[in-house]
Amino acid sequence: MKFASLKSEHKDGRLVLVSRDGTQALEVADIAPHLIDALERWDAVQQPLQSAYESLNAGRAAGIFAFDPTQCVAPLPRSPQWLDGSAFLNHSNLMDKAFNKPPPPLVETVPMMYQGASDDFLGPHDAVALPRVEDGIDFEGEFGVITGPVPMGVDAASALACVRLLVQINDWSLRALGPHEMKTGFGFLQAKPSTAFAPVAVTPDELGDAWRDGRVQMQLHVQWNGQRFGEPHGGEMNFHFGQLIAHAARTRRLSAGCIVGSGTVSNSVRSAGSACIAERRVIELIDQGEIKTPFMQFGDKVRMEAFLAEGVPGPFGYIEQHIAEYRP
Secondary structure: OEEEEEOOOOOOOEEEEEOOOOOEEEEOOOOOOOHHHHHHOHHHHHHHHHHHHHHHHHOOOOOOEEOOHHHEEOOOOOOOOEEEEOOOHHHHHHHHHHOOOOOOOOOOOOOOEEEEOOOOOEOOOOOEEEOOHHHOEEOEEEEEEEEOOEOOOOOHHHHHOOEEEEEEEEOOEEOOOHHHHHHOOOOOOOOOOOOEEOOOEEOHHHHHHHEEOOEEOOEEEEEEOOEEEEOOEHHHOOOOHHHHHHHHOOOOOEOOOOEEEOOOOOOOOHHHEOOEHHHHHHHHHHHHOOOOOOOOOOOOEEEEEEEEEOOEEEEEEEEEEEEEEOOO
16 A cells, blocks of 8 residues: 655644556545544554555546545654664765774664654655755665564564554655764764655555565765756665664664654665765765765755666655744
């Protein structure tokens, strides 16, 4: 199944099913008015939603309308919890090498993860309003999962069975603010503004073989101001999503609707490019001895879209946003 949430007076948006080809939609308020409601009652609503989805794709359902992703908020406009990992060790290793710092303890066996704000996610076409370009505005292309309820102490294999939906993410960062916050030992706060999501969240079966080994096996194409920036592949995750979920649930339960991110998609092959500016800057420093690429300016645009194969877009739709100056 494919889900989206349309703009609405309600903070959780208006839940619709999206056809497999991404062109049509069907409101399902009689089954679940919001995605968080569907996730919290998944066992009760999964079959009615599946039946409605089949009717939508067959053109039999009453009330079908054209799907407009520009009218979408994030699939989950707010979530009980947003936990972002750093599962691509190529990314963290590059950062460590560039700044001549030792890797974190147990980096190859224990996932790194931070807890971000989950009360104000951005839709796929929302402007990103930020106060200062001097804060080092950066995009970060990721994949993520939305869970059902997860028991405390779950093992990694069982954790994968808790995955309900897959999503595509742009985890915005303010790079100039990060170093101080990391040094405090309390982690990110101001350095992580609201996170954005592609319009469509999908059940794992929609990806077919592209959901394999607990990883999204797709290329994430990133463009900055209309220019190619990179297309790293999601299959290079060092920790799969089951491991990330199990790490998060080691000492506490996770509620239905918890979102777990992969961290910046990153590949060891340089030709794949990057999914964030900070990584490109680090590669420039390592390979050329100096940083040449600046961070984003007001008016800059970024586009992210995952592809199943060359020229074959994936089911998430795309994120296309621009940076605006925040004015109170």
